[in-house]
Amino acid sequence: MIILGFESSCDETGVAAVCTERGLLAHALHTQIAMHQEYGGVVPELASRDHIRRVVPLTRQVLQEAGLALSDVDAVAYTAGPGLAGALLVGASVAQALAWSRRLPAIGIHHLEGHLLSPMLADPRPEFPFVALLVSGGHTQLMRVDGVGRYELLGETLDDAAGEAFDKSAKLLGLGYPGGPALSRLAEQGDAARFDLPRPMLHSGDLDFSFSGLKTAVLTRVRAASPDGAIDEQTRADLAAATQAAIVDVLCAKSVRALKQTGLKRLVVAGGVGANRLLRAKLAAALEPTKARAYFPPLSLCTDNGAMIAFAAAERVKAGLAVLDADAHAFTVKPRWDLAEIA
Ligand code: KG4
Ligand code: ZN
Numbered sequence: 001m002i003i004l005g006f007e008s009s010c011d012e013t014g015v016a017a018v019c020t021e022r023g024l025l026a027h028a029l030h031t032q033i034a035m036h037q038e039y040g041g042v043v044p045e046l047a048s049r050d051h052i053r054r055v056v057p058l059t060r061q062v063l064q065e066a067g068l069a070l071s072d073v074d075a076v077a078y079t080a081g082p083g084l085a086g087a088l089l090v091g092a093s094v095a096q097a098l099a100w101s102r103r104l105p106a107i108g109i110h111h112l113e114g115h116l117l118s119p120m121l122a123d124p125r126p127e128f129p130f131v132a133l134l135v136s137g138g139h140t141q142l143m144r145v146d147g148v149g150r151y152e153l154l155g156e157t158l159d160d161a162a163g164e165a166f167d168k169s170a171k172l173l174g175l176g177y178p179g180g181p182a183l184s185r186l187a188e189q190g191d192a193a194r195f196d197l198p199r200p201m202l203h204s205g206d207l208d209f210s211f212s213g214l215k216t217a218v219l220t221r222v223r224a225a226s227p228d229g230a231i232d233e234q235t236r237a238d239l240a241a242a243t244q245a246a247i248v249d250v251l252c253a254k255s256v257r258a259l260k261q262t263g264l265k266r267l268v269v270a271g272g273v274g275a276n277r278l279l280r281a282k283l284a285a286a287l288e289p290t291k292a293r294a295y296f297p298p299l300s301l302c303t304d305n306g307a308m309i310a311f312a313a314a315e316r317v318k319a320g321l322a323v324l325d326a327d328a329h330a331f332t333v334k335p336r337w338d339l340a341e342i343a
Helices: 033-037 043-064 085-103 110-121 162-172 179-187 212-225 233-262 277-287 306-319
Strands: 004-009 011-017 023-031 075-081 106-110 131-136 142-145 150-156 268-269 291-295
Touching: 004 043, 004 085, 004 306, 011 043, 011 306, 023 043, 023 306, 033 043, 043 085, 043 179, 075 085, 075 110, 075 306, 106 110, 106 306, 110 131, 110 142, 110 268, 110 306, 131 233, 142 233, 150 233, 162 179, 162 212, 162 233, 179 233, 179 277, 212 233, 233 268, 233 277, 268 277, 277 291
Parallel strands: 004 075, 075 106, 131 268, 268 291
Antiparallel strands: 004 011, 011 023, 131 142, 142 150
């Protein structure tokens, strides 16, 4: 069965074709980073309008690269939430219109389920059950995953997400949007040991996170280092390195604790922050003395993309969890949507 998937929840338009037997056939992506950069963050209305411009050319590209005609497509999938309402509506309406016109079923996918299953697009593919560390711009969660659709929340952030901590600290250091990649690049020139930043909730004994205090600590250090409003290059780099080290330390420690608590031996890392090189290296090192192993999506599929949405739909179809009704085309999107609610 061939599924055409659409992702448009935030600032990336992604389209992909996945075959339930052969896996990923083709995917194409347009990122709006350059467009939002001058505003220092995502402008929702601009995001929606750009998704409209990009979605049809990207669909044509995917079909061509996969060697498919529209008549070869058996089902359509789209991100139904969570995300920006207007942005979600673009992918949802295009997918539903396409499905309706060709009398195909349309499958609404939870964005985080897409991230959660995306490491299964890599080789080697993790087997169930595993612990998933979901670290994106809007979410930081540890989940126990026993199978497709079987997700149990173990812990989550009480305030800012890890990606948000990267983005907000980057802004304080005068870096552009998105802050995560910019901050980690600057950190390569810095000495993380120069500033002793807090590791929030490191010893809380549970699997929850809190990152809002870190941003305040960075702000205090920036102010102290720049009484005249200017901060020297080395101090910026050292602060970037210290911030990254603090976030990564907490993510590593809680992931190791989640493995210990559940007795599971596989850790799957997904979401944009999963692209962070220090996080990848530190997790691998932390798991080295244990029998556990970390799995990551391919770097290009860490941030938002259509492949993970089409793939999640394919996995739901294979697990018998997708409603394949070619005549049901009423739809809604859910800007807020708890992953634990889906079955
Ligand atoms: O999963 P994603 O693309 O979108 C959401 O669903 O939120 O994640 C975006 C987040 C942003 O906060 C971005 O700064 C962060 O992932 N990010 C990174 C890196 N690449 C992206 N954070 C740290 N290091 C990176 N290399
Ligand atoms: Zn995402």
